[in-house]
Amino acid sequence: MSSSFNYDYIIKYIIIGDTGVGKSCLLLQFTDKRFQPAHDLTIGVEFGARFVSVAGKQIKLQIWDTAGQESFRSITRSYYRGAAGALLVYDITRRDTFKHLTTWLEDARQHANANTTIMLIGNKSDLESKRAVSYEEGEAFAKANGLFFMETSAKTSANVEEAFVETATNIYEKIQSGIFDIHNEAHGIKIGPMHTGGSSLPTGASNGNGACCQ
Amino acid sequence: MNFFASGLNTLRGQKGQHQTGSETIDRLCDRIEHATLLEDRRASVLTLKSCSREHRRDIGAKGTKVLCKVLHQDNADIDITKAVLETLTVLCQPESDREEAQDLALEISKAILEDASNVAVLLDMLEEYDFYVRFHVVSLLATLVLSNTDRLQECILTSPMGMSRLMALLDDRREIIRNEGLLLLISLTESNADLQKIVAFENAFERLLAIIDEEGAISGGIIVQDCLQLVQNLLRYNVSNQNYFRETSCIQRIPALFNEEILDDNGKHNASMKDVWSDQKGNNMIMVLELIRVLVVPDHSNTTPNQKSMYQCGILPLLIDVALTSNAPQRVKASAFYALAELIRLNNVNQDTLSKTVIIPAHPPAFISEAHNPSLTPPSRSSAQLSRSSFQSGRNSAIGGHRPFEQRERCPAIVEVVAIAVGKYPGCTYSVRAAATCLFQTFVLENPDTQMVLATTLNPPPDDNPNTPSNEKPQSPGTLLLEALQGWQEDNETGVTDPYNSWFATVLFSHILQNNPRAKSIALAITFGDEENGEDPVSLIHAITAALMVAVKGQSDPRVALGYLALLCVWCYDSPKSIKDFLSEGVHLQFLIELISPSSKEDPMVQGLAAFLLGICYEYNWEQDALITRATIQPIILSRIGLDHFAACITRVRESKPFKDAVPFMVVLPSEEGGGRLPDLYFDYSFVEFLKRTFESTQKSIMVSPNKSRPLAGLSASDQAETESQMASMQAKIEAQNSEVANLKSGHDAEMANLRSSHEVEVAGLRTRHDAEVADLRAKLDEAYRMLSQQAHERREHEAVWRELEGLREEGRVRQERQEALEKEHEDLLICLAEQDEELSGLKEHILALGISK
Ligand SMILES: Nc1nc2c(ncn2[C@@H]2O[C@H](COP(=O)(O)OP(=O)(O)OP(=O)(O)O)[C@@H](O)[C@H]2O)c(=O)[nH]1
Numbered sequence A: 001m002s003s004s005f006n007y008d009y010i011i012k013y014i015i016i017g018d019t020g021v022g023k024s025c026l027l028l029q030f031t032d033k034r035f036q037p038a039h040d041l042t043i044g045v046e047f048g049a050r051f052v053s054v055a056g057k058q059i060k061l062q063i064w065d066t067a068g069q070e071s072f073r074s075i076t077r078s079y080y081r082g083a084a085g086a087l088l089v090y091d092i093t094r095r096d097t098f099k100h101l102t103t104w105l106e107d108a109r110q111h112a113n114a115n116t117t118i119m120l121i122g123n124k125s126d127l128e129s130k131r132a133v134s135y136e137e138g139e140a141f142a143k144a145n146g147l148f149f150m151e152t153s154a155k156t157s158a159n160v161e162e163a164f165v166e167t168a169t170n171i172y173e174k175i176q177s178g179i180f181d182i183h184n185e186a187h188g189i190k191i192g193p194m195h196t197g198g199s200s201l202p203t204g205a206s207n208g209n210g211a212c213c214q
Numbered sequence B: 001m002n003f004f005a006s007g008l009n010t011l012r013g014q015k016g017q018h019q020t021g022s023e024t025i026d027r028l029c030d031r032i033e034h035a036t037l038l039e040d041r042r043a044s045v046l047t048l049k050s051c052s053r054e055h056r057r058d059i060g061a062k063g064t065k066v067l068c069k070v071l072h073q074d075n076a077d078i079d080i081t082k083a084v085l086e087t088l089t090v091l092c093q094p095e096s097d098r099e100e101a102q103d104l105a106l107e108i109s110k111a112i113l114e115d116a117s118n119v120a121v122l123l124d125m126l127e128e129y130d131f132y133v134r135f136h137v138v139s140l141l142a143t144l145v146l147s148n149t150d151r152l153q154e155c156i157l158t159s160p161m162g163m164s165r166l167m168a169l170l171d172d173r174r175e176i177i178r179n180e181g182l183l184l185l186i187s188l189t190e191s192n193a194d195l196q197k198i199v200a201f202e203n204a205f206e207r208l209l210a211i212i213d214e215e216g217a218i219s220g221g222i223i224v225q226d227c228l229q230l231v232q233n234l235l236r237y238n239v240s241n242q243n244y245f246r247e248t249s250c251i252q253r254i255p256a257l258f259n260e261e262i263l264d265d266n267g268k269h270n271a272s273m274k275d276v277w278s279d280q281k282g283n284n285m286i287m288v289l290e291l292i293r294v295l296v297v298p299d300h301s302n303t304t305p306n307q308k309s310m311y312q313c314g315i316l317p318l319l320i321d322v323a324l325t326s327n328a329p330q331r332v333k334a335s336a337f338y339a340l341a342e343l344i345r346l347n348n349v350n351q352d353t354l355s356k357t358v359i360i361p362a363h364p365p366a367f368i369s370e371a372h373n374p375s376l377t378p379p380s381r382s383s384a385q386l387s388r389s390s391f392q393s394g395r396n397s398a399i400g401g402h403r404p405f406e407q408r409e410r411c412p413a414i415v416e417v418v419a420i421a422v423g424k425y426p427g428c429t430y431s432v433r434a435a436a437t438c439l440f441q442t443f444v445l446e447n448p449d450t451q452m453v454l455a456t457t458l459n460p461p462p463d464d465n466p467n468t469p470s471n472e473k474p475q476s477p478g479t480l481l482l483e484a485l486q487g488w489q490e491d492n493e494t495g496v497t498d499p500y501n502s503w504f505a506t507v508l509f510s511h512i513l514q515n516n517p518r519a520k521s522i523a524l525a526i527t528f529g530d531e532e533n534g535e536d537p538v539s540l541i542h543a544i545t546a547a548l549m550v551a552v553k554g555q556s557d558p559r560v561a562l563g564y565l566a567l568l569c570v571w572c573y574d575s576p577k578s579i580k581d582f583l584s585e586g587v588h589l590q591f592l593i594e595l596i597s598p599s600s601k602e603d604p605m606v607q608g609l610a611a612f613l614l615g616i617c618y619e620y621n622w623e624q625d626a627l628i629t630r631a632t633i634q635p636i637i638l639s640r641i642g643l644d645h646f647a648a649c650i651t652r653v654r655e656s657k658p659f660k661d662a663v664p665f666m667v668v669l670p671s672e673e674g675g676g677r678l679p680d681l682y683f684d685y686s687f688v689e690f691l692k693r694t695f696e697s698t699q700k701s702i703m704v705s706p707n708k709s710r711p712l713a714g715l716s717a718s719d720q721a722e723t724e725s726q727m728a729s730m731q732a733k734i735e736a737q738n739s740e741v742a743n744l745k746s747g748h749d750a751e752m753a754n755l756r757s758s759h760e761v762e763v764a765g766l767r768t769r770h771d772a773e774v775a776d777l778r779a780k781l782d783e784a785y786r787m788l789s790q791q792a793h794e795r796r797e798h799e800a801v802w803r804e805l806e807g808l809r810e811e812g813r814v815r816q817e818r819q820e821a822l823e824k825e826h827e828d829l830l831i832c833l834a835e836q837d838e839e840l841s842g843l844k845e846h847i848l849a850l851g852i853s854k
């Protein structure tokens, strides 16, 4: 709680992909370090948050976990544009979830910010015996579409941390190289009061009461 | 152009000739749809607009679709767009309150919303900077949201950029647009969780809090109120948004909302502005307080972490300030009490903080009336005539002689809460008192230690050192309660009796005693009357019953009796000792019976509670040496009152409107008071719950034979205490028997000396007597053992039940250990007895031998 104000950047993520691929589980594993065996169908959108450290900078990730169900698609589209990072998830044991990636990607390309970093995730890597999509196929799809790629397991937590951090690293690099207009909050990034880069956002600077509230 | 001019003239000139008007509208619509020139289309729209008020129905029927089409096609032209927007807005706003007009407007807005792309195009238009376009789009959307909220929400959700365009309205520097946009967002987010989340995602909290800051926090204008309203909408019952609010450190920004610009109209720094409460400032403050409440609603998954965050950033003292030390208007204070109540509910740290807080109260000290002076008449034991001073005589009056409007002494915050709740300050509204009562309730809720501490304050605090220049006598929550418990009589002199003078005190007192055997024992020990002055001490429970009897006999407002009865029910429930004390005055039972009897004309709710109380007095009447036993009460209920009538009494109270209307956090609406009106508070909600939970078993227990020994199946604390005390008395019995044996033995020794010089016959007689005595002793011991083993058997059964009840497992274990220890002790005693027995027969042989040898 006390460190809530001590961040260099806030970055917004969304998690998208078919229903049941493990989006909510990935988020839960990342924020709470636990696994939820039952499928709690996400209704609309849920929020989660966690700090990560990238290149010595404190970055607060605000993560919106969206519903994979078709009926919520129109709602989740409202979240694309404001996100700096997107985790596009499929289930390596269900081929159809891999096939639907094209649709998801079209959606993202249409509604998301052009600079949004997209990480393709093949989840449930612990279920090797039931695998229906090979690592190479996933990797090839990512390469063809200019995405990052990783296989994860929300159950064993393999690569979960890495997936979120890797995405943050890439976004941080984009910030450093000036690709992101960090002064436009609509792009899913906000500079924190700790940031020493000089120009801070008016809201952060005006009250300056960040540190006293801890 | 001529055509249009004439068309217009036709419409205007021949009003009432609908045929012509209708035809013209047909042609106008046709032109709008098909004219190739933009000018022609524009002119037709303008004409249509100019007559839209007079021909709503026709234009609505024929023109709605056409006008919407223009929005799609011609939105590059600002003039035509503006005209269309205005026309549609007029059509969608009902002309009057008449149903027809409402239906027409609804129909037209339905037609517009039918095609979601119409909404999409409107939202796209918000990209346009032109003031009028933006303004009219917002007006139209605001009109549509009123007539058809759900459908508009749906349409907006299908437009991926829609919400962020609406949110951009908040950044518009033109205030009208920003404010209208705010109102639109408020209506849109009232009920739709998806929209609430999207709005939050668009940084709503940041943006709104920034606007509030800019506008001067609570001292700002209505815009602050609107912003706070929107923040509240986004958070109410929305777990995800509450997480977001907390994770983005927005709770830490709440204290800043209490800040005010203390600048006066001339821009001068003026600290006294803090004490000036305009209506708007009051509204803003209430919104802040409501916002806090939304974050800590009972039984919500986010409440505990939010309570913690609020504690950490110091919101608790701010609330205490508003509620107790500020001069805020009463409606604001009431709000602050409720917010505090929920902030400390089931949270030990926060409860503790409140209990440690000391404040300088804002209220002027209560004015002293003559009626408050303690009477010198000693209270008589005939309780019906017990004078009102019986609560105080022989002890220090809790009311000191202080002058009004002087700086108040510091006192514990909770004392002031009680003072307000029980009505010590004549100016306090019922709504504030109800709110303070709720705070008191959550202060003691599931907090037995606090209940105990409060119970001990029933004994008055010592007077201050006479040398300290204090104007106020020290007070405690307990003394305030005792004083108020008889308060309903006080205004008799003025001819006004306010039943709430005692009612609130009974509620508070019930909360101190509820489910707390120790607090009940403390209260039982309270007596009035100075024995040194020759007064007969009267116990508190009798004094309360006396007040109840006076209230009923004096035909006071039923609330008075209901308050006392509810208190007695809570007090006696599961408390044999309290029942014994309560019934030790025979007239009390008589009084209850009269109240309930079928011929009684008493208020049905009062009868119901009297029946409930009588039932409790039967169900838990387990004290051994009680004056009135179960055997006395059962036939009275079964034959004199009748079980059916008894049950009907309780049913009637359960089905009464005030009983059903009770809500968890009692409220008194401003409309419910004032002008001498009394609010509709008859029952405290926790009492309602208590009765609902227990009346069935109480009712059933009447059928259980009075001789049946106390069932041990109960799992309550007092049941366990009861078992323990039975074990203890068993042990005492064994000890007594043990010492009896010892006595016998020593008696024996003495007699032996005599025996030496006695006759053989006497020795033989002695022996028979001894044998009989020993046998008797054996039998007693056997009986004791049988009881013990039966008890052990019962205990084992109960343990099986207890094991199922997780929460009580630990208690069961402790109890078992204790019992085993007792059994062990008992076994030891038996061995000891056997040894003594042996010794005894040895002695007898010895005596015999002596006799023989003689
Ligand atoms: N074995 C295994 N099971 C997983 C893994 N991740 C998720 N699951 C299971 O997959 C099911 C669905 O997981 P969720 O996270 O609820 O799915 P979702 O993507 O959020 O689904 P929607 O909310 O409907 O969009 C659950 O039963 C999880 O226990 C994983 O890495 N390994």
Ligand SMILES: [Mg+2]
Pocket: A023, A024, A025, A040, A041, A042, A065, A066, A067, A068
């Ligand atoms: Mg999910």
